[in-house]
Amino acid sequence: MVTSTIPTIDLSPFVTDGDEDGKKKAMEIISLACSEYGFFQVVNHGVPLSLMSRAMELSKIFFAYPTEEKLKSVPKSGQLVESIINDCLGLPPNVLKGYNHDRSEDHMQAYHYFPATGTDNIGAAEHQDANCVTFVFQDDVGGLEVRKDSEWIRVNPAKGALVVNVGDVIQVLSNNRFKSGLHRVVRTEGKSRYSFPFFYSINRDKWIEPLSQLTREIGEPAKYRGFTHRDYGVLRMRQRTNPSRPEEKFDITHYAILT
Ligand SMILES: O=C(O)CCC(=O)C(=O)O
Numbered sequence: 001m002v003t004s005t006i007p008t009i010d011l012s013p014f015v016t017d018g019d020e021d022g023k024k025k026a027m028e029i030i031s032l033a034c035s036e037y038g039f040f041q042v043v044n045h046g047v048p049l050s051l052m053s054r055a056m057e058l059s060k061i062f063f064a065y066p067t068e069e070k071l072k073s074v075p076k077s078g079q080l081v082e083s084i085i086n087d088c089l090g091l092p093p094n095v096l097k098g099y100n101h102d103r104s105e106d107h108m109q110a111y112h113y114f115p116a117t118g119t120d121n122i123g124a125a126e127h128q129d130a131n132c133v134t135f136v137f138q139d140d141v142g143g144l145e146v147r148k149d150s151e152w153i154r155v156n157p158a159k160g161a162l163v164v165n166v167g168d169v170i171q172v173l174s175n176n177r178f179k180s181g182l183h184r185v186v187r188t189e190g191k192s193r194y195s196f197p198f199f200y201s202i203n204r205d206k207w208i209e210p211l212s213q214l215t216r217e218i219g220e221p222a223k224y225r226g227f228t229h230r231d232y233g234v235l236r237m238r239q240r241t242n243p244s245r246p247e248e249k250f251d252i253t254h255y256a257i258l259t
């Protein structure tokens with residue numbers, strides 16, 4: 001059954017300086033959201049509302065927008081959320097920023113989901129994102145759902161809100177403290193849905209493994225062996241295009257160290 005919804009966080013304390021109390025409260029909710037859902041929504045995130053609503057009003061306008069303009073503000077939100085996650089994990093300042101300083105793999109997708117038919121309502125089958133953090137602009141149709149405690153939770157569209165979805169890279173770096181949210185898209189009867197996910201990612205040659213600050217340095221065993229993001233991407237793609245056994249899901253557990 002689909003119930004409740006995911007936490008929404010106001011990022012304004014991080015945008016205007018001085019509100020330490022507001023920052024602390026927001027970080028508590030983000031930590032909880034990241035460890036329990038791997039998903040949350042943010043408002044006052046610094047992406048202009050006018051840009052978001054124009055994008056949704058008519059995707060043609062969005063595509064006609066110069067790429068520069070389109071992408072300028074979103075990576076900034078990526079860096080902001082990444083630095084908040086850094087602090088929520090109790091890491092020394094700017095560890096994630098130093099580790100993930102190359103923005104060349106970041107990309108945006110545009111989706112048009114057609115209305116559900118009587119026999120088919122799958123928009124996107126359940127999966128976890130392989131990147132660091134995904135930001136989803138969605139219109140008001142809905143259909144994005146997150147798995148939590150064996151239930152699908154609806155990510156209710158909220159005007160001006162950006163959906164934030166923790167990906168596999170953060171799950172591995174955090175040694176499972178933060179989880180890569182399992183999600184899917186269900187199509188609605190009689191309505192098309194438009195969404196624009198922005199994938200805040202990492203250079204594909206980067207070595208990904210649980211951070212020493214959250215493993216060796218505190219005497220915790222690493223829950224993943226290391227890999228390059230390129231190798232992971234290749235394996236995911238191969239499984240998708242040429243599955244040896246289609247029912248077998250390929251995901252980040254491929255690198256998990258079983259204890
Ligand atoms: O359309 C959406 O809301 C999400 C799409 C998605 O999960 C993805 O592209 O990874």
Ligand SMILES: [Fe+2]
Binds near residue numbers: 127128129183
């Ligand atoms: Fe996704």
